[in-house]
Amino acid sequence: MENKIKGAWIMHHGRKIQATTNQDFDGISYAGKCGALLSAISGANQEQITNKQLDALARANNISPKAELPVIIKELERQRLILPGAGAIEVLGLSSSEVLNKTATIFDESEHDSYEDAVVTLSERSSDSPISDTLAIELISDLHHIPKTEALSTLQLGSNIGFFDSEQISSTEKLIFNGNLFRREDARKASTILNALSAQEAESLREVNEKLDSHGCLTLASVKKILTEPVFARLHSIGLFDVSMVGNESGKNYFVTKPAAFSKFTNTIADDALDLAKAFVASLTYGMTVSSYYRGRIQAISLLMEKLINGGTVGPATAIGNDYQALELKGVVKVIPSGGLFKMKLLKPEVGRLALEVIRSGNITEGAVEQLPGAKVTKYVSPEETREVTRKNSTEAVKIKTRNLLNDIRTGGLS
Template structure:
């Protein structure tokens, strides 16, 4: 894919999200490598669940149980708490801990800082780099290995470890291309589409690349936009190319006025999240589309959403919104069937009750900020590892599969041992 449209993000939140993602993958295998990713990922996951508690002070019994149900072993807890204390994120006492003003919005940044504080190895930085590149578009090994190797100053054996371990652990998805290994993010590009996506994106001419950048910029601001807007901007041929490779996803809002299509980028929700949360992501996309319909399509009489931020805040904090607007009764039927909301009517009007707050959090971030990465990763970070075993997991590793030690790490270990004799 042209460098004009391939962007390798160096933002702290992106690093933190990949650390959490990679840590989840490491929980399914036995690997002697990537210890700094594991430590920072587990500490970030623990910080996430602690910061969601109603009280800032958490006693030891509650803390142990929170760790247990989120896949953190009891023996690992003291070490993780000490790392959080050194980072200034908690205070520790004999009876428990106090969380020091940490919010969910800052979680990814703190996770990235925890990772950096461990002085990560070159290979650990490189597996994050490769995963980010493969999430932008499918990439062949021959197209990226030299650049990644030069960026992180990898030796030949470390470069080989980068690709072999990333495949075995599941940091990236992969497929044998026509003449090369092809890497991609399984949450964004299916195995069937990966080669086609690479060819399509690399084959875009300068004008098509310019239009794609404009469309991506529009979605970075809106998060969810009417399909007719994107089709008009891109033109029918380019739109068809991108839709066929699932570069964009289309959701439909159906009501008494017919069906309206809305578009978002899969990366807005799915980029860092394992397949086990697919249903929740679909719920968030459906809710985002329904709310966007109210913002851009509904008339004042039907129930236009004039201030999305206020409405969604009330919806999440209070748990419901109500009134006589027909939109409340007509625009959320799919979501009601999926169990996300419940629609009722009384002499007070129509009430839309929220059943899944975490879905609304992701939809809010998508609509207001154009990116639900933070909310999606928070959901992933606070779930037990056992809940994440989806199809991608079974393709790459059986439960607790032994992963061979990196060749570079083995050589280094032998060198150290020999010197100490």
């Protein structure tokens, strides 16, 4: 398994663990948090980050500044990825691919149990093709030298946490699979729903697919208007569409993309590794379709993105201070206050390239993708999560705590 793929699985599993009270996968949890912080603080160029900014970025990534951050910083220093200083740290310039590689290295070099290696192995194996629980137990037992009783417990616990998915296919057998693969390959479920579409519903689906192929991303409201709410709900349930949410002081805004727009070029963990690019696409689509002209509505997306990708700064505009908070909290962009307005600089050019390619062509298959972003963003709801929650049009103001975090990240606590 490639190191960057392994690192992506560790970060994926680390996020799953954070949603539980489980303590059995401490090695994965530790390495995953190291990777999450490294992704948040690193960019294409070497950057200096104040201690105040560092604490804010840690909180934004569910890392305790007092209990966990000092240990993580010590590890990143040991890996020679940061240089400590008085009141600040110097972070080496790293691509997202390098962040994933370093995450895998941290996991390998830290103390952990063999069953933690086993769940990573099984996650990748079940992404190639679904595997029965009997074969899965045999695989990880032989490869990682763990008793079959422990392998069974590992399989059950990993499935409960969400490292991989399982489905009962007979009274004595379960199927272990990757969620992305399930959406593409579970012919029985998908076929039943698609075959039940009326001629008019099938035509509406064709229209939506053509629009997504052309534009890359559409508002959820526009898709539902074409398909109707019930039909969209059925198609969403089998993974035919991905729904992402971005939020700001005006409320929540939902956007639809096709899974294939992000996953054609890779055979594993595309949903998780590309969440940053998905968030950027959703934010850009918000800027082009929802935001008003007077707030700084995006007019020339290609010119704007090319300037950001080439290291330039865009703005000033009011909208920049609101629309990109999710990306800001993950270190994808840097928002700079400017006389009551805001300017923005892109810290992870590869994320911008992926986002622009999706906007331009509807997918990134034609792009030369070698560097995958590897962390989820705060205040961005990913497609995996939106499949599990009821979508509402309620307005939710930005919390004071979030405002304070953003202020610390933008100013380093100097204002």
